Ligand SMILES: Nc1ncnc2c1ncn2[C@@H]1O[C@H](COP(=O)(O)OP(=O)(O)OP(=O)(O)O)[C@@H](O)[C@H]1O
């Protein structure tokens with residue numbers, strides 16, 4: 001077995017003095033694997049993603065456990081190392097589409113600066129990459145998107161720009177918190193396809209939080225099911241289906257008709 005790109009062991013997180021939000025989370029992710037994190041609202045999905053990238057904020061604290069990225073213990077990283085890791089080798093797509101963008105700064109400047117923070121290339125080359133990435137995510141007029149400011153774009157456009165910026169770094173691991181929540185169904189598919197393509201071409205690993213179980217089933221190699229800050233199931237879709245005595249997971253999966261075992265053969269034949 002090769003070294004996992006990410007290994008989380010016994011991870012517990014609290015907010016404030018005693019609100020324990022994550023309890024003993026453990027899982028590992030190989031290079032080129034897509035992991036879907038599912039679970040009801042408030043189960044700790046975003047907290048898990050934020051803990052991995054060290055952006056808990058607001059009194060959030062890792063109490064115990066460890067997170068290793070490519071064999072390195074992330075708790076030993078200093079500010080400079082985090083700056084180079086974040087947005088470079090690990091990309092983050094936030095739940096709120098606008099969160100990653102400065103509201104008053106033009107998209108071109110944000111895009112080009114983000115690229116040049118991690119790559120020694122000219123502004124003109126960075127702009128070419130930006131145009132290409134925006135186009136790949138199905139936005140019609142990349143040039144005019146670059147000339148916009150975030151407040152001039154719709155939620156779905158902002159979400160795609162944020163994803164395009166993340167992908168332009170060719171990260172080894174993408175942490176995506178509901179990356180398609182502001183998108184219509186066909187655009188969602190486009191974005192999911194792009195993630196799948198990166199996995200195939202660049203061996204990119206992805207952790208994707210999603211309420212859309214059908215989307216998860218379509219692209220995820222493994223699924224991690226959370227409830228009240230704990231992992232209640234983890235494995236491939238087939239493994240999860242074979243453990244149908246785990247009632248909570250059954251309920252979630254049964255909510256998606258095409259994931260039922262009787263129908264599954266059709267899709268995965
Ligand atoms: N900054 C914070 N301060 C205090 N409590 C927080 C903070 N952020 C999250 N929580 C609490 O942690 C728990 C998990 O929240 P989290 O945002 O991780 O859930 P989630 O699974 O992502 O939910 P959703 O599906 O609604 O996005 C919730 O009870 C939430 O109230």
Ligand SMILES: [Mg+2]
Nearest residue numbers: 045046047095
């Ligand atoms: Mg969340």
